[in-house]
Amino acid sequence: KQWYQRRVRGKGNHQHPWALFVEFYRIQHGKSFTEQPQYQLSQSFGLRIQRQSINTKQSLLSCIHKVRESHEPFKRSSDAKFKALIIHGINDGMLGQWFRVLAQCDTLQQSAYESWSYMTKHGFSDAIKIADRLSNIKFDLPTDVALRVFHIPEDTETPIY
Numbered sequence: 001k002q003w004y005q006r007r008v009r010g011k012g013n014h015q016h017p018w019a020l021f022v023e024f025y026r027i028q029h030g031k032s033f034t035e036q037p038q039y040q041l042s043q044s045f046g047l048r049i050q051r052q053s054i055n056t057k058q059s060l061l062s063c064i065h066k067v068r069e070s071h072e073p074f075k076r077s078s079d080a081k082f083k084a085l086i087i088h089g090i091n092d093g094m095l096g097q098w099f100r101v102l103a104q105c106d107t108l109q110q111s112a113y114e115s116w117s118y119m120t121k122h123g124f125s126d127a128i129k130i131a132d133r134l135s136n137i138k139f140d141l142p143t144d145v146a147l148r149v150f151h152i153p154e155d156t157e158t159p160i161y
Helices: 002-008 017-027 030-034 037-045 056-074 078-092 095-103 106-112 118-122 125-134 145-150
Strands: none
Touching: 017 030, 017 056, 017 078, 017 095, 017 106, 030 056, 056 078, 056 095, 078 095, 095 125, 106 118
């Protein structure tokens, strides 16, 4: 529970859910995954890697990376990053699968949760079932409206104040 106490607990000794996803990214070597040339090339040109399709874990790592890249330069809060990740999961129909991957990460469970916790005992199954139902519905929700101000297309004549 060492990383949990050092990284996740904030004021009031409560855990922020975004910190769990960041820790999952670290445990699963998300940085090295997103630094692979084929990943960077596919992201730059919006291509799918032909050799093998992206799996659920890679999809989650990719999304965590995207949220960090888009939100951290603007000093967005953990709440904003977590909301963006959840909205990406809903839009992509992957939220339930991402929760399942997170729940099945033994290293994360052992370091973040007590043996008697709901996550350890039940594997977050109720939330996964609810999130799985959302995957049947098409969503196109904005990931972070507050960031739109910083992303003005270059071909517009809109002045920046």
